[in-house]
Amino acid sequence: MAVSARERLEDLLEKTSRTFALSIPPLPEPTRREVTVAYLLFRIADTLEDATLWSHERKLAELAAFDALLVTPDAEQTRARAASWVEDPPLDHSGYLELLGETPMVVATWSGLSARARELVGTHTRRTIAGMTGFVEQERDGALQLGNVDDLRRYCYMVAGIVGEMLTELFLLDRPELDPIVAELRRDAARFGEALQLVNILKDVASDADEGRSFLPAGVDPAEVFRLARRNLEAAGRYSNRLHQQGAPRGIVEFTLMPVLLAWATLDRIAERGPGAKLTRPEVREILKTMGAALDAGDLGGLGLCAAC
Incomplete structure (x- = not known):
């Protein structure tokens, strides 16, 4: 049986945050969908920032690449970027790596939100990426x-x-x-x-x-x-x-x-x-x-x- 996008998103929640997997489902729609997608986008950014298996320079490059995908979403580029993350993973966490592999679906779902919700989620995710980038730049010895x-x-x-x-x-x-x-x-x-x-x-x-x-x-x-x-x-x-x-x-x-x-x-x-x-x-x-x-x-x-x- 085919798994719906909603079911897949909720599965990713379960695998990346027990707390949010408990707290998001009671939300009324469309807020539930908006918050689910927002959490997963922030988790992708957080995974790229943590990236214990990548160099300092690689972290900065991948954060910039993810930011660019949120400015001008491109399905082919998103698939290629996600594939590279899975092939050369940033850290050892099966749930986070599974989420990285599903980045194209998460970005596509974000793109399908209402215009106002999409703008809010995208803007705040990019603000966090900018802040994370600043802290990665301050890292010493990785x-x-x-x-x-x-x-x-x-x-x-x-x-x-x-x-x-x-x-x-x-x-x-x-x-x-x-x-x-x-x-x-x-x-x-x-x-x-x-x-x-x-x-x-x-x-x-x-x-x-x-x-x-x-x-x-x-x-x-x-x-x-x-x-x-x-x-x-x-x-x-x-x-x-x-x-x-x-x-x-x-x-x-x-x-x-x-x-x-x-x-x-x-x-x-x-x-x-x-x-x-x-x-x-x-x-x-x-x-x-x-x-x-x-x-x-x-x-x-x-x-x-x-x-x-």
Whole structure:
């Protein structure tokens, strides 16, 4: 039986991000399709940036090539580029490599979005590619090492804060009921994304070091980074809560709420047990059950999203 493009996209989600594979499906259409395609485009860019098996120069060349494909999509060039990535892979991750091989389908699906959604996703993906390129240019001996907390904040903005801004604009498309809180959402949009990225960095510090990356600046007290993560999670919780209060579709509230709750629990686990500590699957299920009950009751007050929520 032939697999539809939608089924293939969802399969790629499963193989590249457990969190997004859980949080994207509740989104209403067409937002679900737009966010799925956007995530996969950002993941392609992220894979080219990580590229532990490529030289510094190769990373820069491939990021530039991917950017060019988003400026002027060309099916033949996209197929050729994807084939070269699979033939000479940038890293050892089966899910990411499978996604690279499906770049032509992902780009074609992006090209088929509504004009406004296509513009939003393309523009924000290219902004992130530009930011990633800047950080790759700063690599020393092929390894990314951030020098201070300001560098860390800039990096988190480039790879995740921009994602938060893009998601916000997609949520606002054709939803006039959200107009009264546009300014509030845009204020917290970047910090929504940055919060999740910071927690991932704290969780993966040991494995990143093994691969030659150092996102935690040397000499910086980890407690300072934990405080930054908690402040950003407060903003992310406020973001989700305002969507809920303003009557956003439940799927959008759930999409934003799920990673925030998981990030809070993960951050507490890391603080308790150290880098690499993870939530168990039963713990994740319990968090999602609690979230569902709160959404059913229409009251998020007991979730501890933020001090002012």
